[in-house]
Amino acid sequence: MDAVDTSVKQIFPLFESDLLDEINAQxxxxxxxxxxxxxxxxxxxxxxxxxxxxxxxxxxENKNGEELLLYYLESGDSCAVSLKCCAGAAKSQVSAITxxxxxxxxxxxAFMEKWMAKYPTWRSFVLNIFSDRFDELLDAxxxxxxxxxxxxxKLYLTDKSLILKTNELPITHAEMAxxxxxxxxxxxxxxxxxxASSFISQSRNMVVLKA
DNA sequence: ACATTAATTGTGT
DNA sequence: ACACAATTAATGT
Numbered sequence: 001m002d003a004v005d006t007s008v009k010q011i012f013p014l015f016e017s018d019l020l021d022e023i024n025a026q027x028x029x030x031x032x033x034x035x036x037x038x039x040x041x042x043x044x045x046x047x048x049x050x051x052x053x054x055x056x057x058x059x060x061e062n063k064n065g066e067e068l069l070l071y072y073l074e075s076g077d078s079c080a081v082s083l084k085c086c087a088g089a090a091k092s093q094v095s096a097i098t099x100x101x102x103x104x105x106x107x108x109x110a111f112m113e114k115w116m117a118k119y120p121t122w123r124s125f126v127l128n129i130f131s132d133r134f135d136e137l138l139d140a141x142x143x144x145x146x147x148x149x150x151x152x153x154k155l156y157l158t159d160k161s162l163i164l165k166t167n168e169l170p171i172t173h174a175e176m177a178x179x180x181x182x183x184x185x186x187x188x189x190x191x192x193x194x195x196a197s198s199f200i201s202q203s204r205n206m207v208v209l210k211a
Numbered sequence: 212a213c214a215t216t217a218a219t220t221g222t223g224t
Numbered sequence: 225a226c227a228c229a230a231t232t233a234a235t236g237t
């Protein structure tokens with residue numbers, strides 16, 4: 001399919017054309033609607049995902065069903081955790097859910113390593129993915145360890161508005177609570193504060209970031 | 212247009 | 225953390 005080639009090319013302009021051809025030949029395009037579980041804890045991966053467009057959130061989930069948001073993926077990203085899984089044939093420790101309608105290119109894991117050796121651009125792409133995600137993870141951990149919840153909320157909201165490309169965020173306090181894994185009441189109280197300091201304004205199912 | 216209900220948000224202990 | 229009050233959106237009549 002030529003559509004594959006052209007869109008991959010647009011998003012990963014650095015890839016050499018041989019590599020694009022291989023992606024074109026081996027990759028499968030898959031589109032998802034918004035709010036679809038793309039990956040679940042415990043699932044093992046036969047394919048390595050590249051995000052063409054859209055956005056997904058990646059989070060870890062404990063046995064009680066509590067979530068903790070790790071990071072967002074958007075166009076041009078991929079997931080370091082799935083890289084690890086490919087390499088070690090390990091099972092995924094995280095889940096991913098589409099945040100907007102999303103399309104992915106799925107590449108059979110077998111090609112991962114071949115391409116690493118064959119294509120310098122692929123190699124550096126993969127290394128970059130690792131480094132980017134690692135940084136984001138550090139941020140997340142830093143937030144957990146050192147920042148107060150108010151800071152985390154601010155970060156969460158600004159991040160989300162970046163991903164969704166709007167500052168009108170259709171979320172409930174309960175959803176935020178589960179992603180940042182606190183209780184809803186605490187979120188409500190902090191959100192009230194943020195509203196008072198006119199960082200946001202809110203109404204039912206809606207938070208608006210102020211400029 | 213009004214009443215009923217369910218979901219979301221606010222507050223006091 | 226819990227319980228409950230207040231508010232708002234959705235639905236039926």
